[in-house]
Amino acid sequence: MSALVWRRVCRGFVLCCFAALLQLGAPATGPAAAFETSAPTAILVDHGTGRVLYEKSADEEIAPASLAKLMTIIVLFEDLKQGRVQRDDRFTVSEYAWRTGGASSGGSTMFLPLNSDVSVDDLIRGIIVQSGNDATIVVAEGLSGSVEAFAKRMNEEAETIGLTHSHFTNPHGLPDPEQHVSVRDLARLAAHLIREFPEDYPIFAEESFAYNGINQRNRNPLLALGADGLKTGHTSDAGYGLVASAQRDGRRIVLAMSGMDSAAERASEARRLMNFGLQDFEEVVLVTAGETLGTAAVRGGVVDRVDMAAAEDLRMLVPRGSLSDVEREVVENGPFVAPVSEGQRLGWVRFARGDETLRQVPLLSETAVEEAGLFQRIAETLARNLGWGGAQTP
Template sequence: MIEAAKRPAEKSGALAIAVGQTRAEQMAHRARSLPALLVMLAFALVTLLPLRAFAFETTAPTALLVDFSTDRVLYEKNVDERIAPASLAKLMTLAVIFDALRQGTVERNDRFTVSEKAWREGGAESGGSTMFLPLKSEVSLDDLIKGIIIQSGNDATIVAAEGIAGSVEAFAKTMNAEARRIGLTNSHFTNPHGLPDPEQYVTARDLVLLAAYLIREFPDEYPLFAEESFTFNGIKQQNRNPLLRVGADGLKTGHTARAGFGLVASAERDGRRVMLAMSGMQSADERASETRRLMEYGLQDFEEVVLIKAGEPVGEMPVSDGVVDTVSLVADSELRLLVPRGSLADMTRTIIDNGPVVAPVAEGQRLGWIRFSRGDETVRDVPLHAAKPVARMSFLRRIGETIAGHLTWRSAKEP
């Protein structure tokens, strides 16, 4: 699942828009179906229980760690509590921008004018994170994207929002429409930069789902999150993500007095990717240390193991009235599980049949299942099928074997 899940191409005319609509109206009008993989992820994050691993604790009030390829929750803490997003809201802003690029409603070389609002609310005068965009200058969307990702520029988000949707308010409506389409069920956005607003909130669960969406849907844009610096107008700024230097390749930091210090991050090691969201920490140092601990926990303390290989016999089952007495049992596909490292020895497996097996048996006939358990917890049930057909023995042979069995019994009874 690490590879991007491409959205199915829309049929010609499926996105027809009335003539005269603005970009904002066009974008808000879209209500395409969610890609299947994202539906699966949203379901998995809601329903799957976290794996029991070695105890992990964090000082972060809110935290979620998910394995990317399996969607398994590895650690969770207050994941559905509504929190102020701070600059983590910019991930939703980027999702809207990336989708607009994909739909062709904007292009990277489009140039937008820095308005008075963008300059005053998001520029140097604001005291917040800024790209230092000069008032009334024109900036390419490509530079704005880098300014949002790398420099966390509030002014860049306002300029992009106004250029794409006409106003910050219209863009926020598009953000919420896109959030619902993606599957964010407990988030609401009122601006593109994440500056404090009591009506704006997210959850750790929604943030991880959003991160997964960005990674899967936009493989060409995602590498921008790993860029460590960006220079614009002669001013060089460093990426604030503290995990980039220790193995992460995205995504975004956030901080306001109300929200505390937060981070949404992802890292890949030895073919395994994890995603995390943490928020509410008291300092940048605490954010750096706690997010690194959680990232390392996900990458080091779990392993993917092969429990069953496709077509490899896992046991036998007795067969009555067959030309052979047993039939081998196989699974149709390989079973891989993500488990706490070193816990495989604690797992037991039990073959459970559907009842007595009487010949004839067809190849591939389902005969039962194998259950993997850890203590009282059922980890996975896997259907088992007959590896080969078993023919029913002939009538004469059955009579012969019945007589032979009877004679053997009589012989054993005689003194």
């Protein structure tokens, strides 16, 4: 090909990916379509890309049980971030908190003594590690004056985060016919906690917490298997549920499931879903920002070609070991007339399967090309018109 061709095409390599998965929102195929769980409702999300790797009845409205405490913690963390409360502030354990969520209630409890004062820092661990219902009520009353007022704040925060199938009426998740969530919303809550409160998120991985002389272990069964949070839940109407997150090789996944019949089934199915997300998918780098992918023709410049570089990264999550005939095509949109500025768009890199364009990234000039002097431009014009030094431009 001549240095002055209108279009320069370089057909590249075969990538290890499914073309269908190169499109955001593409339906599950391959491993994702083959995976199944006994959980009535479940979702698995790649945290980095936000891609749903698996879902089953993910928008069905369900009772949250203790998973509602994730929203309670978000409201508390937000108040800490905004300086409305401090970690060493102390809240008093009311009779309502003691009776509704204390030792005599029969539910998860922090075993807070009646009328005692407890620090916000201890309450955080009492909610996250011990899943104390009494701790959530103490927080609700301490921050908002009442459970009802706090529930209003929970719903306001839910709207801000973008939950679409959730409504909260209490901070602990005890049964209420008006209270519901979806596993998609629970996964969004988890992602919000991980993203917005990175300094506090490690608390979810703490294996135990002792208060009032009573040591309780974290109920998350996946902590021993590589997960680093978040929470379990159980009531008779909700069944056994879990929200968890884990990372491996720089990738993080978030999963949520609910409605299982036993703690053993919850642990088993959550482990299967976690391993599926971490083992069966991999991130493939198709192109990196600044990577040189070709050159573009320039007329009337001090040089006749300029390097083109990718404008941005293009990374895709694909099933591990999957193969598909996806081709990379580098397209030059020239020739260009000097001057050419640095960063000027000169073409694009296209990823395609057959005639179908899947994704493309702009290509930019790596350097500026100044206009040539008069005599150089005359010589170039003569060479082009008389065919000196190469084929004529088509």
